[in-house]
Amino acid sequence: MSTKWQQFKNSYFFHSFIHDKVAIVSFVVLVMLVVCSFSAPIIAPHDPYDTTTIDVLDAETPPIWMEGGNPNFLLGTDAQGRDILSTMLYGMRVSLLIGLGAVFLQAFLGVVIGLIAGYFGGKLDSLLMRLADVQLSFSTLMVAIFISAIFQAFFGINKYEELAVPFLIIVIGLAEWPQYARTVRASVLAEKKKEYVEAAKVIGFGSGRIMWKHILPNTLSPILVISTIQVANAIMSEAALSFLGLGMPVTKPSLGSLINSGFEYIFSGSWWITIFPGILLVILILVINLLGDWLRDVLNPKLYKG
Amino acid sequence: MFAFIVRRFLQAVFVMLVISLIGFSIQHQIGDPVRDLVGISVSKKEREALREKLGLNDPFFIQYGRFLKKALHGDLGRSFFYKKPAVDVILSKAPATLELVFVTSILVIVFSIPLGIYCAIFPKKFLSRLIMGASVVGVSIPVFLTAIMLIYIFSVKLGVMPSFGRGELVHIGGYWYSGLFTWDGLKHLVMPSIALTSIMLPLFVRLIRAEMMEVLESEYIRFAWAKGLKPKRIWFVHAFKNTLLPVITVGGVQLGTLIAFTILTESVFQWQGLGFLFVEAVERADTTLLVSYLIFVGFVFVLINTLVDIIYGLVNPMVRITGKK
Numbered sequence: 112m113s114t115k116w117q118q119f120k121n122s123y124f125f126h127s128f129i130h131d132k133v134a135i136v137s138f139v140v141l142v143m144l145v146v147c148s149f150s151a152p153i154i155a156p157h158d159p160y161d162t163t164t165i166d167v168l169d170a171e172t173p174p175i176w177m178e179g180g181n182p183n184f185l186l187g188t189d190a191q192g193r194d195i196l197s198t199m200l201y202g203m204r205v206s207l208l209i210g211l212g213a214v215f216l217q218a219f220l221g222v223v224i225g226l227i228a229g230y231f232g233g234k235l236d237s238l239l240m241r242l243a244d245v246q247l248s249f250s251t252l253m254v255a256i257f258i259s260a261i262f263q264a265f266f267g268i269n270k271y272e273e274l275a276v277p278f279l280i281i282v283i284g285l286a287e288w289p290q291y292a293r294t295v296r297a298s299v300l301a302e303k304k305k306e307y308v309e310a311a312k313v314i315g316f317g318s319g320r321i322m323w324k325h326i327l328p329n330t331l332s333p334i335l336v337i338s339t340i341q342v343a344n345a346i347m348s349e350a351a352l353s354f355l356g357l358g359m360p361v362t363k364p365s366l367g368s369l370i371n372s373g374f375e376y377i378f379s380g381s382w383w384i385t386i387f388p389g390i391l392l393v394i395l396i397l398v399i400n401l402l403g404d405w406l407r408d409v410l411n412p413k414l415y416k417g
Numbered sequence: 418m419f420a421f422i423v424r425r426f427l428q429a430v431f432v433m434l435v436i437s438l439i440g441f442s443i444q445h446q447i448g449d450p451v452r453d454l455v456g457i458s459v460s461k462k463e464r465e466a467l468r469e470k471l472g473l474n475d476p477f478f479i480q481y482g483r484f485l486k487k488a489l490h491g492d493l494g495r496s497f498f499y500k501k502p503a504v505d506v507i508l509s510k511a512p513a514t515l516e517l518v519f520v521t522s523i524l525v526i527v528f529s530i531p532l533g534i535y536c537a538i539f540p541k542k543f544l545s546r547l548i549m550g551a552s553v554v555g556v557s558i559p560v561f562l563t564a565i566m567l568i569y570i571f572s573v574k575l576g577v578m579p580s581f582g583r584g585e586l587v588h589i590g591g592y593w594y595s596g597l598f599t600w601d602g603l604k605h606l607v608m609p610s611i612a613l614t615s616i617m618l619p620l621f622v623r624l625i626r627a628e629m630m631e632v633l634e635s636e637y638i639r640f641a642w643a644k645g646l647k648p649k650r651i652w653f654v655h656a657f658k659n660t661l662l663p664v665i666t667v668g669g670v671q672l673g674t675l676i677a678f679t680i681l682t683e684s685v686f687q688w689q690g691l692g693f694l695f696v697e698a699v700e701r702a703d704t705t706l707l708v709s710y711l712i713f714v715g716f717v718f719v720l721i722n723t724l725v726d727i728i729y730g731l732v733n734p735m736v737r738i739t740g741k742k
Contacts (some may be wrong), residue, residue: 118560143610203622247433247670248669248673248676248722249669249673249718250669250670250671250672250673250677252673252674252677252678252742253673253674253676253677254673256677256680257711260695260699260707261443263699263708264443264447264699264702264704265443265446265447270516284521294619303513343557347557347559349561350559350680351559351677353559354559354561354681354684355680355696356696356699357699369464369560370561370562370565374565374685376582377565377568377569378573382569382573385565386565386566386569389562389565389566392555392559392562393558393559394560394645396557396558397553397554399558400553400557405554
């Protein structure tokens with residue numbers, strides 16, 4: 112174990128990490144945000160899902176440093192009297208869950224399709240890649256908005272809100288698999304010609320085993336780079352859908368629906384309901400994007416543009 | 418070349434057929450044309466008679482055929498809420514969106530090209546790093562948040578800018594009411610177009626920079642340096658020309674992103690365009706209008722992408738020989 116750690120510490124990867132201030136800061140902030148959001152039930156001062164503790168009389172309390180602030184509510188309360196800080200922590204957990212879930216789904220689909228297309232080639236390959244082209248030309252966000260609108264019309268708003276989390280994961284996950292598929296395929300095409308693959312074939316391993324155990328590990332670095340950026344994209348898409356009222360309901364809010372629910376109150380001056388979740392969302396997406404940029408520079412994989 | 422255009426055209430027709438089939442099945446499943454026509458205060462028997470008369474009990478594909486035939490004549494049904502043909506509603510809202518997209522495109526083109534080129538030529542300079550840093554921040558701020566901030570600062574706090582609507586309009590002709598020719602209309606256009614630009618601009622700056630840097634690495638540019646050509650000539654004549662091509666294709670792909678962001682921007686500013694119409698249609702469960710919007714946007718989208726591909730094929734022989742990118 113210690114040698115593994117030693118190896119990691121001497122690696123180029125670790126070296127460029129500790130010499131890049133932006134990467135360190137982003138990483139630390141991201142870890143803090145993730146820890147805070149998943150330990151929300153423990154550290155949050157209030158439980159926004161528990162309706163018995165919410166008092167409408169507390170509604171629209173400004174943050175603590177402003178006139179009329181209540182020390183009970185550090186960042187103020189929203190229009191229903193929920194503590195903004197707690198709602199934000201719970202909301203970020205929902206956003207992260209959906210973002211990660213969607214990326215797992217798209218990575219799984221994309222990797223499988225990319226491996227198959229690259230390894231077998233021929234008609235199957237051109238069919239799958241044509242499909243990926245068509246799918247990519249419609250942007251994720253556009254497809255996701257349309258599909259959720261259709262589903263909402265189909266199921267009615269109440270049923271939709273119950274299914275919101277798995278549904279958002281599936282919609283955002285299905286919309287972006289081509290990114291993975293094209294990149295994995297490109298690496299597979301390069302790897303396929305190498306000798307170790309031929310050796311594996313000569314030994315008599317099956318195609319499945321060669322694809323999963325031999326080729327896949329060598330295509331990991333582009334997958335890692337894409338995944339980082341895709342998590343940011345997925346969180347952004349989820350926020351946009353929720354903002355349009357097509358995502359998470361206000362009773363079980365994500366950051367996007369918090370921003371949406373606070374929007375109408377900025378005209379009466381209650382800016383904190385919208386701005387605080389907004390800032391948190393921007394920080395979350397920004398640190399993930401910065402880490403993604405750094406990873407891309409370090410690992411420098413051949414990525415598919417577009 | 419001819420074969421290439423035909424192939425592209427057939428593909429476009431196929432995608433349109435798929436879109437229309439999806440659109441029709443949505444309408445078939447959730448829309449109720451009888452309700453749209455007569456409301457809910459009509460007896461069950463009369464409804465059934467009306468259903469039979471309208472051919473709603475026919476097999477799915479016969480109805481789809483009828484739907485396609487009508488769609489080709491520009492009839493996509495009537496909007497339940499507006500009590501008008503859906504196509505009329507869409508055409509009356511389209512100019513608003515077009516004006517917003519037009520102003521945004523001009524802003525994006527004017528700023529992204531010089532910024533992108535500068536960052537590609539001098540990647541190590543402080544200003545380039547600043548621009549690239551700003552562009553990461555730019556893509557990380559959702560467009561609706563930019564819009565909300567703009568409204569809060571300039572409309573609520575300072576009170577200098579209008580926060581919603583299109584302002585005073587001038588009738589140009591047909592469906593086109595324009596806000597580009599009045600002071601009030603222009604003032605209403607400022608914040609929505611800035612919000613939309615704030616998200617599209619970083620995408621294009623990064624894209625132009627990446628393409629240009631790749632071109633600057635290539636053999637023929639090195640040869641141009643070796644020949645002793647002036648830097649300006651190399652950058653702006655030799656390198657830039659070859660940067661533009663991929664930017665145009667990828668730019669075509671970004672059209673979908675632009676449509677999505679337009680929906681978000683319009684819904685924040687209550688801009689009376691197609692995006693806002695779409696959000697309202699979803700809220701009101703106006704299925705006919707929703708489906709018409711999908712088909713209309715799908716059509717515009719496929720049309721522009723096909724044109725971009727064909728233009729690309731015309732200027733780049735490599736594309737039409739292999740038939741793909």
